[in-house]
Amino acid sequence: MNSKIIHARLMNVPLAAIAAAIISFNAVAEQNQALETVTVTAQAANASSDIERQRNSNKMVAVQTSEAIGELPDANVTEALQRMPGVFIVRDQGEGRFVGVRGIDPNLNASTINGVSLPAPETDSRAVAMDVIPSDLLSSLEVFKTLTPDMSADSIGGAIEIKSLSALDRDGRHFKLSVENSYSELQEENSPKLAGTFTDRFELDGGRELGVAIVASHQARNFGSENIETDGIWEKLTAVDGSEAFGAVEIEQRDYTITRERTGLAANFDLRLSESSQLYLHTLYSDFSDEEERQRNSWKLDEENDDPASISASSAVWEDAALEKSLKDRLEEQEILSVVFGGEHQLDQWGIEYALGYSQAEEAEPHRRDTDFVQEGLLLGYTSAGEKPQMAVGADDLEAALTAANYALDELVIEDNFTEDEEISFRLDFSREIQLAGKPSELKFGLHERRREKSGDLNATVYDGFGADYTLADFAMGQVDYDLAAFGPGVNKGALNRFIDANLSSFEVDEAETALGSARDYVMSEDISAVYVMNTIELERAQLVYGVRYEATDFSADGYRVIESEEAVPGAEEVAEDVYVSPVHYQRDYSNLFPSVNLKYDFSDNIVLRAAYTESLSRPSFGYLNPSPAAVEYDEGELEVEAGNPALDPYEARNLDFSAEYYADRLGMFSVSFFHKRIDNFIVVADVAGVVDVADYAGSLPVDDAEILQPVNGDTATLTGAELAWTQGFDNGLLLRANATFTDSEASLGLGPDAERSDDISLPNQADLVGNFIIGYERDAFSLRLSTTFRGERLLEVNMEDAGGDRYEDDHMQVDLSAKYRFENGLQLTFSGVNLTDEPLFVHNAGYNGQYEEYGPTYVLGLTYSTF
Template structure:
């Protein structure tokens, strides 16, 4: 029995070939006249039909987008292409989509694979793969599975994202495409070029064998930026010296970012068809992503002064400080994935195998953070809300660069590496059971993963002289949210550091604290599974059991800033002691699953599924080394990991009905329920933390300890609707929405200062898309709207008013294309046309407000596909 994937492929290929086809039907009316009827199958309609048919014939609940369908949208990378699927939303960085979430669930709770093998993550703090490093030009299709079968990794509570790369055997003969683009950032006034190309060829060999070669490459240099105002910490209730009381902020920052991002993607795939029953393949993907960031920042350090008076919308501090700082950071991320394998049909038996190697690394060389400081200022704000209006009573002093003394320079060299070797072997056997065609499949999978971090920072607090910002001042910072004052000239500062660094004085304590964050984490997963598929007359049943054994170990450092020696710890600087921190645990899990599909009629498909899954906490949350320890005059701030975290565990229920029209049309409605144990949330755990583990016997007057903890239980219940309809006049409408509701229990117990019930962290109650497409002759147009509802992003274990939420986000994008008869295509896109910002708040007060502006893209391509 052939599996569903092969069946779906045979259905998809002829539909894809129709993408630009025009079928002409000639009929003679009589001897003297003739009439012609032309039926045009538009590219948009054919691509929609291809996606729909892949979904219809799957034995799971899935959403699919082929490369041709992605090409109709204004999406530059895999992340932004995925956001158009039902139930899918994206998390953005500097306005660009980076991480993908499914059904409103945190992006770190998804599994991501390419050609069946998992992808590692270059970032230090997350398992979520930033799919923006993979250009959309390099893929054949995207598939998001919302229910799992036993032959899939169980590491997925949200969804399993499968990236299928180019396969030359899906095309006939030789074909190529080359394209150029230029994008324009309206906020920064910068242009960004892009070049992409792909080539496929099929070589006919002796004995009917075929060798397919597919090569794709893409390079983009994007120049853009953002403007930001954010609060360091949260707004909390404060009492002023005059007795007034209201919510106030400890520190408010103004930030201006200027960024150059470069993306280079390469894919080279070999597919060798031995016969109708066997093939071999070698697929490779390389991605190089760099981010050159310059950040100008004003830090209004309000809580370093004395609060004189405060209202709900204004406050004044005396003897406070302003810091002006520059972050000069170049970061490079690389992902390499190589997969070799084969598939063979051996009469009643089938064999599949694959060996994969993946590596992701992030390198941050010679990062420089420089701060200038002025003390003794009377400062505050005259309005609160989304963007507080900041003021200084003596504005002349606050904007005088000569009054800002050079306070600190930090030079960092950081490197993280995520490496995985994986192997899978699958056997299947065709059987007859009570007259029904069935398939028994079983196999073994092994994944060995190692995540390492080598973090090094040197802090300088003496510079051989009394330097001020006037020695390095940049008079104008292009910042539109408010008056910014002078900034830091990067060139002048870097020349100074290069010429004088050997004479700087090292802050031994800060350097020791920041450089003791190294870690090594190993995670080995061994999996066995058995799966049975039964084909009834109008139904399909897939059920089975998966076993996974996880071996986890973590090695890091425990750092203590103390006035007295610490037993068993090594002194690395005056008052700083370090001891090794190791953790190891093994756990075993069984994951039953059932997927049932029933063709009620030729047009109606019913589905039901029960699956169990887990999601392992991110490596950043498992890190035994504290990410940050700051102690200053009795004030302690710690951001730490927790290697003892249990993995999320979930029971997942799905019911859905799908209606398919004879033309380009589909309507589906589904409901789902997830019961989740051990969900993870970052919480302020100061009240329950022994502070001596960070400061020994030092006196602590005020502390904030942030650490991930396991909550108790959580539930997520929702409904998912999707609609696609094509019309004879070339109009295509697509809409989808996922509505969900969640409740999680922090497990605080009796006597807690707040309710233990919260929404599931990072879960959005509403995720939706609406797309209007139109195609007539050579012209096509798409207007796309994506919406992600409010979601909880940070929890305070003592006061619900201090919880932080990310505001709802709605973005409007436009794509227009004109296809010339000779294969040329002219395209125009507008991204974030409504200038939607990012906003995070607590109790209605600013947490982060960031503005990106719209981007416009003009492109030209030539294709023989």
């Protein structure tokens, strides 16, 4: 028996031609009475498959299959999604975590896996940090930009559907094993990864067939970042000598060392009972841990509430300032479990689908330790402002600032935090083929139930007495490796932890600060009941989908009201000296009706036109709804508060969409779409100190200066945009993919005519430009991808009194590279580079530093063996 393996990189050949070539080849083989095996590995076909699924959809959608995802250096679901039209990502430590669609806040998306909503393990988020899901677990990603009534209405930006592997989608038994190592240039650290996939189909009695797919992935990544950021905002300050300029009173230098581990497991079982009946059980488990060591210098320039001695546009000096050195030692562990059991059956004229899902996510921070050492009475300041302020110490104080023995052990905070998010869901859908006005159509209706509960058990113990006068010299390490500036000595984690473990029982507890840091527990429940009816009509060259969905929401929240006061607070319990706590309960029920119409029109064999009108909503993030304040800090007349607002209304949107898509006979596609959204009750995080009663947090204490950050509903916002997408393959092996989404938004804060600042802003967290550009090259066994992703500037926080205090995240452009070589024995060698241009994160107000963080590039070398 002869065997031949043909590796075809067919950049511009339609799938029909590939199939014809295989048939022709087999015919020749039969004539020669020799059995030949042909394997076509056409990576261009991946793009063709994505395009075909998009073309056939009755909604506006972008599709990416697992094969296309594997062409780029994307370690998790979030980073894979960033390549799709209109999608951008929000990063943490340089890695993608949250996903936004059409430039809109990630909290305004819906995310499901195998049809079941994903929970959010973070304390304050509704948006799912999908970096906990390895890309190896995926079958496909779909981003829906218009909705039909059979979909949940909680999506203004887009609905993201993650489909995990099914063995019934493949023939026979297959497996894949991948090993790789990544290298962080900034940290000079190596990080291994191992992933494996197994699928098989089993013939059972009675013509039934069972598909089993098992996927496992594990990575331990060692990396980090360097950061300088401002605690608060830059605002106009007046110096002792009478000079005035924009300045900041607390600036922090931070150096992060991180070990991030991800373990993903999926086991999917699909049982085909007959051609018209199928059962399935899909499971996903993801374990994520983040071990973080943060060295920090805090330049507390107005430690004694003093004005600067002098100030200019680029420099300032304080004569009685403090320098604090801190260590954060934190392990964060997250788990996500998703299980869904369901079935699909065709019974004569009726179709029935059902699914029972359970999803659970949790986050734990066990024994987190934040330790501060402080030196006071220094001459401190900065010699440049802008993106990266350059900090400076007076010449006479320089030696003291570099001497570890001058930093006294000031405070230790130990936290034990646990958050859980749990949801049970059920859906039942019926469909029937009918004739409507002489045209074939499908009537579909059903009900969906979701029962969700999110809770937090947050505990902090603050120690400020240690039985002796300890200094940084007792726990010092050498100079911290920090490229942004000279950092000085840091804190030795091992020596400090040994000291804490041996002496913790003798430390003195700050009862007031401990009470303030621990009265943050909450329980929030959200029950959603929905029914819908929709009709799909097949016309001669068009398809019309219309219907209505009704959703009823029952929300409740339990937490605590916390007040620091010298006088008793009626109805509250004094849990520590001057700290009063009382339980609070909020209850709210509301319902909405969501009509929608989607029209698809085949103008010609190559041109598809679409139009849609939909209505949707997005419920506020759980951090915004939390009735317990995240932080209440009072210090000598200065009050700082971070609080939620359980009385928030949900976003409500009316959406118009139009698109035209051109599909080439060969591999190629061009589309242009326009969208307009009118959004009521949009939410903005604002400093509301000027419009709320500070006594709600400080009681009878005198307040000279207050910052109270709280989410509030704005009035009305509009968002208008256009989206372009282009894919084209060429005979020489070149593949180009480009997309760009342009948006313009206007939002009204509803401040009234007496407001000191402008009432008009852009929609919070919205990016005005999102784009991707990918150059691919295929030749024989070699594959190359060079990709660029871009996200424009977006507004993060609003200062209700002064627009100069509004906080923005600067635009971000990142370049990544992936190269692959496939050997004839099934092995594939991969090299990739991520963030090759070392793109930083920059947050600012009025152009001045809010946060500047560098991550450096990462390089990955991998080897894969596959029978796929």
